[in-house]
Amino acid sequence: MIRYENPLVFGAGAANFDINCIIKEPPLVMKDSNLVSMVASSGGVTRNILENLARLGVQSAMLSAYGDDAYGDRLRKDAENAGIDMSRVRLCQGVSSSSYVSVQDADGDMAVAFCDTSVLGNIDPAYFDSYKADVCKAKVAVCDPSMPIDLLEYFIFNTAEDVPVFLDPVSTNFARQCIPLVKGVDTIKPNRMELEAMTGHSTATEADLRIACEKMLELGARRVVVSMGRNGCYLMDRDGLEIRRQFKPIENMANATGAGDSFMAGLIYGFVNGLSDTEALDCALATGTIAVLSEHTIEPNLSVEMMRNTIAKYRM
Numbered sequence: 001m002i003r004y005e006n007p008l009v010f011g012a013g014a015a016n017f018d019i020n021c022i023i024k025e026p027p028l029v030m031k032d033s034n035l036v037s038m039v040a041s042s043g044g045v046t047r048n049i050l051e052n053l054a055r056l057g058v059q060s061a062m063l064s065a066y067g068d069d070a071y072g073d074r075l076r077k078d079a080e081n082a083g084i085d086m087s088r089v090r091l092c093q094g095v096s097s098s099s100y101v102s103v104q105d106a107d108g109d110m111a112v113a114f115c116d117t118s119v120l121g122n123i124d125p126a127y128f129d130s131y132k133a134d135v136c137k138a139k140v141a142v143c144d145p146s147m148p149i150d151l152l153e154y155f156i157f158n159t160a161e162d163v164p165v166f167l168d169p170v171s172t173n174f175a176r177q178c179i180p181l182v183k184g185v186d187t188i189k190p191n192r193m194e195l196e197a198m199t200g201h202s203t204a205t206e207a208d209l210r211i212a213c214e215k216m217l218e219l220g221a222r223r224v225v226v227s228m229g230r231n232g233c234y235l236m237d238r239d240g241l242e243i244r245r246q247f248k249p250i251e252n253m254a255n256a257t258g259a260g261d262s263f264m265a266g267l268i269y270g271f272v273n274g275l276s277d278t279e280a281l282d283c284a285l286a287t288g289t290i291a292v293l294s295e296h297t298i299e300p301n302l303s304v305e306m307m308r309n310t311i312a313k314y315r316m
């Protein structure tokens with residue numbers, strides 16, 4: 001078991017067991033049994049960010065819950081093999097671990113997905129309180145809105161109150177629920193759609209994008225970093241810093257899943273290593289590029305060296 005005394009990064013969120021079903025004989029037929037190929041892996045936004053960080057050599061620990069089932073066992077083993085400290089994750093007797101089942105159409109688009117993160121209902125403020133002293137020694141806390149929103153609020157404002165919080169809004173639906181929490185957040189990383197959902201402002205032009213980011217800062221974040229797929233990213237902070245950055249776009253992505261998680265990990269890597277904002281964005285763009293070039297959600301060979309080589313190769 002991995003246990004770091006003072007992890008640099010704490011992540012609070014779901015560790016999901018993901019099952020991705022790819023239809024073998026399209027189209028998908030409802031109310032019937034469909035032949036699929038099934039691929040199982042460990043997922044969950046915060047867990048994925050921590051795995052990327054661990055592969056970049058950043059000591060990272062998770063706060064979450066899993067059940068005493070085969071999925072929970074696999075989640076813990078996968079995370080520990082990747083280098084994540086799971087020693088504080090709550091093991092709950094007689095309940096199912098978080099799982100996410102998605103069904104993919106022949107064209108690669110998601111047809112439908114099912115998500116059960118109810119095990120996180122076994123986490124309460126007292127659980128977070130018991131690790132507050134550890135979290136407060138970390139350099140960054142990272143979270144996503146997959147846990148009940150009042151619990152996320154408690155984590156941000158009470159547990160991680162002295163630590164910069166990085167938040168990924170994950171989806172437009174979750175993003176809207178996150179609006180009251182933004183004032184407790186150091187850095188928020190929406191994609192364009194999430195930024196629009198949270199600020200009610202278009203991001204159609206670069207001028208619109210700037211206004212939407214100003215609105216996000218008005219909601220209370222110290223800094224907003226918008227990830228924009230092949231168009232790179234845009235950073236704005238409360239001190240008036242603005243950076244627009246882009247690497248060479250990848251035309252033939254091997255797998256788009258996980259790009260946002262890897263981008264966030266690169267950003268946090270830069271922050272905990274004291275890099276400038278521009279350098280941190282280069283790390284984020286590099287880890288995002290690595291993710292879309294990899295057929296895996298998280299590139300298993302990700303390393304600082306690979307990130308550095310990617311910056312050298314793809315920076316424009």
Ligand SMILES: Nc1ncnc2c1ncn2[C@@H]1O[C@H](COP(=O)(O)OP(=O)(O)OP(=O)(O)O)[C@@H](O)[C@H]1O
Pocket residue numbers: 170190191226227228229230231232233248249250251253256257258259260261263284285286288289292
């Ligand atoms: N086609 C591409 N070419 C180059 N880089 C890409 C491409 N697609 C994504 N990226 C990189 O990945 C980062 C994150 O991607 P994106 O903005 O799509 O995040 P997201 O919408 O949060 O993704 P996710 O669906 O994983 O949550 C981008 O900022 C960029 O660095």
Ligand SMILES: [Mg+2]
Pocket residue numbers: 168170191260261
């Ligand atoms: Mg995302």
